[in-house]
Amino acid sequence: MNRWQREWEIKLQLMGAISRSQEALAKILESVADVTEVAGVSVSTLHEHVRVLTGLQGALLRRATGTSWNPPVRGKPASPWLADTIRSSNRNVGGASD
Numbered sequence: 001m002n003r004w005q006r007e008w009e010i011k012l013q014l015m016g017a018i019s020r021s022q023e024a025l026a027k028i029l030e031s032v033a034d035v036t037e038v039a040g041v042s043v044s045t046l047h048e049h050v051r052v053l054t055g056l057q058g059a060l061l062r063r064a065t066g067t068s069w070n071p072p073v074r075g076k077p078a079s080p081w082l083a084d085t086i087r088s089s090n091r092n093v094g095g096a097s098d
Contacts, residue, residue: 011065018057025053 001009029050036046 014064015061018061021057022054025050 029046032041032046035041036043
């Protein structure tokens, strides 16, 4: 396995670990939600702790892989940008004569 393949493999493993961490956090939150009313912990305090944990996981993912987990955005894609030198060379392709 070459260096790039190994690097990609490590990044995928790290993203999987963070995903499992998010799943574990969700399970913890379900348990905490059951106890929150009895323990007297405010929802806003719980929300802030979750926000901080999620931010830390996102920072770890961006730092280690250069990737983030921003959700996909729906919309109309922009047309591809081509440098002027590429555009002018494409005009001469296909047997067109000037």
